[in-house]
Amino acid sequence: MDTIFTRGPSLNNRLTLAIVLSVLLIIVDHKLEGFKSTRVYLNSLMSPLQYLANLPGLMLNESAQRLTSREQLLSENQKLNNQLLLMSEKLQQFEVIQKENDQLRELLEAPLRVASRKMVAELMAVDENPYSQQVVINKGAIDGVYLSQPVIDDEGVVGQVMEVGTTNSRVLLIADVTHAIPVRSLRNDIRFIATGSGSINELYLEHVPHSVDIKAGDTLVSSGLGRVFPEGYPVALVTEVIRDESRPFARVIAKPLAKLDRLRHLLLLWQPEEDGVESNNEEVEELTDA
Incomplete structure (x- = not known):
């Protein structure tokens, strides 16, 4: 019986043509970014x-x-x-310290650190690809989200926005192998570059000389270099330092402080110069009141 599958070129020729076209599209997309706007529309x-x-999960x-x-409920309350x-007591101390810090900066004629706008977002989906650490959140372009925007949770830095849709966005976690963040040691202010390992609970510090003063238990915070992540947010805790003299650099392993495997509510940060200080905490206060 003559079917539509027996007409035209053979299946091998069709497969070869499809592979060639796929490779060409990949090259055009990677080199020329010709489909960047198309991906936004598809997203x-x-x-x-x-x-x-996501609706069934929300209903459950x-x-x-x-x-x-x-x-x-009474126990949790x-x-x-x-x-x-306890947090109110710490906040009272923090306000006093912040005021003293501002006064010292004025005496030294150093620029004052201004607060930035913040917005609460919720997790919608997690990328199931084992070689990629990405999540989807429920905020997008209509909420003012932008590419490379920093994202944190209640413990530390989570990652940065890599794709922006109209109503949602994709976030690249700091544990992804393609992600890197400038950090500094809270103990001695030595700067490092923390890169993702592909594992949700591990980061690597790149090109650390054997003579550098770093040890297990050191807290790493964002250094502010690169102008993506604001300075001073917790990133990771050093868990292991291996100094093998047969290798050119020490092997330093750190654990992210953010709960990357238990994310639910996230906080989007804006750069201080991009928004005024007066409306910086509107959504955070609304969530707290609720």
Whole structure:
């Protein structure tokens, strides 16, 4: 029987043609970025489907929360009240220290550090590719999100925005092998470059000489170099330092402080010069009040 599959070129020729066209499209996309705008449109087109795919999980979470026992809610409320009291005490000390710091900067004629705009985002999806550490959040271009925007959680730096759609965005985590962030040691201010290992719980410090003063337990914070991540946000904790004299550099392993495997609520940061100080914490305060 003559079918449509027996007409025209053979299957081998069709496969060869498809492979050639695919390679050409990959080269054009990589070298010329010819499909950058197309990807944005496709991402915006797929965002309703992502919201629909995320809807069953939201419904199950809502149902589970409604079934939570009264005793558990009372216990959690007591713990949160205790934490709020402790944080309020620390905030009072912080405000005094910040005021003294501003006065010292004025005396030294150093520029004052101004607050930046912040926005709370929620996790929508996690990339299932084992060789890629990426997540999707529910904020996009209509919310003012931009490429390379820093993202943190309540513990430390999470990553930066790599793709922006209309209503959602894709975030590259600091554990991804393609990600690097300038950091400094909180103990002695020595600067390093922390790169992702591909594992959710490991970072590597690149090109660390054997003579450098670094040890397990050192806290690494963002250095502010590169003008992507603001200075002073916690990044990782050094867990292991291996000094093998047969190798040109020491092998330094650190663990991200952000809970990359348990992300739920994230915080988007804006550069201080891009927004005023007056409306910097609107969404954060709304979430706290709720």
